Amino acid sequence: MKSxxxxxxxxxxxxxxxxxxxxxxxxxxxxxxxxxxxxxxWWIWPVLLFVVTFVMGIAAVLGxxxxxxxxxxxxxxxxPFHLDFVRGAGLLVALAGALAAGPGLLKMNLASLRxxxxxALIASAFSIIGAMVGLALPTKIVQIALGGTIIGICILMLxxxxxxxxEVDKPDWISAALQMNGVYQEATTGQIVHWQIHRxxxxxxxxIAVGLMAGMFGLGAGWANVPILNLxxxxxxKISVATSKFLLSITDTSAAWIYLNNGCVIPLIVVPSLIxxxxxxxxxxxxxxxxxxxxxxxxVIGMLAFAGLxxxxxxxxx
Amino acid sequence: MMNDTEASLNARPEQVVYANILxxxxxxxxxxxVVTYILYVLGVIKPFVSMxxxxxxxxxNVHDYLHKLHIEPGWAWLFMLGYGDFxxxxxxxxxxxxxxxxxxxxxxxxxxxxxxxxxxxAFLEVAILSLAASGLLGTGGH
Numbered sequence: 276m277k278s279x280x281x282x283x284x285x286x287x288x289x290x291x292x293x294x295x296x297x298x299x300x301x302x303x304x305x306x307x308x309x310x311x312x313x314x315x316x317w318w319i320w321p322v323l324l325f326v327v328t329f330v331m332g333i334a335a336v337l338g339x340x341x342x343x344x345x346x347x348x349x350x351x352x353x354x355p356f357h358l359d360f361v362r363g364a365g366l367l368v369a370l371a372g373a374l375a376a377g378p379g380l381l382k383m384n385l386a387s388l389r390x391x392x393x394x395a396l397i398a399s400a401f402s403i404i405g406a407m408v409g410l411a412l413p414t415k416i417v418q419i420a421l422g423g424t425i426i427g428i429c430i431l432m433l434x435x436x437x438x439x440x441x442e443v444d445k446p447d448w449i450s451a452a453l454q455m456n457g458v459y460q461e462a463t464t465g466q467i468v469h470w471q472i473h474r475x476x477x478x479x480x481x482x483i484a485v486g487l488m489a490g491m492f493g494l495g496a497g498w499a500n501v502p503i504l505n506l507x508x509x510x511x512x513k514i515s516v517a518t519s520k521f522l523l524s525i526t527d528t529s530a531a532w533i534y535l536n537n538g539c540v541i542p543l544i545v546v547p548s549l550i551x552x553x554x555x556x557x558x559x560x561x562x563x564x565x566x567x568x569x570x571x572x573x574x575v576i577g578m579l580a581f582a583g584l585x586x587x588x589x590x591x592x593x
Numbered sequence: 594m595m596n597d598t599e600a601s602l603n604a605r606p607e608q609v610v611y612a613n614i615l616x617x618x619x620x621x622x623x624x625x626x627v628v629t630y631i632l633y634v635l636g637v638i639k640p641f642v643s644m645x646x647x648x649x650x651x652x653x654n655v656h657d658y659l660h661k662l663h664i665e666p667g668w669a670w671l672f673m674l675g676y677g678d679f680x681x682x683x684x685x686x687x688x689x690x691x692x693x694x695x696x697x698x699x700x701x702x703x704x705x706x707x708x709x710x711x712x713x714x715a716f717l718e719v720a721i722l723s724l725a726a727s728g729l730l731g732t733g734g735h
Binding site for chain 1: 601602604605607608609611612613615616618619622623627630633634644647648651654655658664666667668678681682685686688689690691692693699710711714715717718721722724725726728730
């Protein structure tokens with residue numbers, strides 16, 4: 276049975292990878308054809324974006340990452356759109372995913388508004404600054420920084436541990452004053468988990484960096500939110516994952532407005548991407564039952580590393 | 594009667610209010626995004642910039658793109674809603690704006706519970722998001 280799951284996982288991953296690469300190669304040749312006024316019509320772009328983001332949505336769920344973190348490096352690496360528009364679209368893609376997941380997570384009491392609000396205040400304020408800095412800097416510099424960040428995310432994904440129920444003996448004075456605690460029932464065991472957090476000011480400081488990066492690169496920041504909430508501040512893993520997803524809906528909102536007001540949103544790019552990644556996520560959730568996520572996670576890390584290196588190459592050599 | 598633990602397993606009142614508004618706003622926004630996009634790509638409503646021109650221009654940075662296509666950044670799209678491409682911004686702005694409404698709605702709930710600190714945090718969040726949305730922080734890119 277295990278080998279069947281593994282085979283399905285490898286199969287799904289190979290198809291995802293193959294499709295993404297095929298589309299990427301096709302995207303490059305299609306742009307050349309458009310530039311030489313021959314070949315494909317404009318409609319090929321929304322179709323291509325839909326297919327790529329649909330596959331991306333599947334890969335993101337199976338690989339345990341947000342769609343936003345895959346979108347910006349892959350689309351900017353292989354599609355002809357300027358990085359300004361890719362970042363604008365990336366933020367809206369991540370935002371739509373977070374908005375869709377938010378209500379359910381809040382109602383189930385897995386995402387905690389009390390935990391999210393102080394953190395969101397800092398992250399959203401600094402994502403505005405990140406967006407403004409990102410739009411003011413030369414594209415080459417942003418491209419190089421994006422490449423470096425993506426490589427860093429790969430390393431984080433490879434090395435970061437997770438702790439299902441971190442031990443927090445005593446809340447610090449900030450989290451005690453803000454009552455950043457809660458109770459939830461672990462669905463798999465029925466266990467009632469009381470949680471509280473510590474190292475709040477250290478966590479809040481790190482969210483400055485998270486906000487800056489989310490705004491500057493148009494990335495969803497789940498890859499950073501979860502380790503900070505879980506490993507540093509000591510929130511249970513489920514609370515961290517759910518609150519992180521909800522948090523994106525606030526952090527990305529502020530940065531998205533900066534990109535929107537600066538004209539970096541092209542509906543022809545944004546809408547098919549948004550729909551593709553959401554539908555892909557639905558399919559990914561179903562495939563999760565039969566696929567082996569570990570294998571897919573390796574493939575996703577490989578894809579990200581490749582896209583990160585390509586961003587570095589584009590930034591350095593143009 | 595629920596005991597204290599059972600009661601605290603449920604989401605707090607302000608969280609439920611937030612979730613309900615977010616759910617409705619998100620659904621409405623997504624439907625608007627899809628409908629306006631269909632009207633746009635099928636050519637039911639004429640766009641301001643033709644599709645071929647967009648495809649030939651999206652390799653430019655945002656500043657050159659806006660200049661070449663004579664598009665005003667910021668909230669100028671509100672005056673261009675007769676065009677299919679700009680009509681798409683209604684749904685997009687709704688998705689980007691629903692969080693502000695959610696935070697506004699939880700302020701009275703928090704104040705009613707005597708939670709003035711979190712009401713202040715919610716108010717500050719509204720201020721930050723409104724500032725970002727206002728366009729006061731610069732428009733036009735690069």
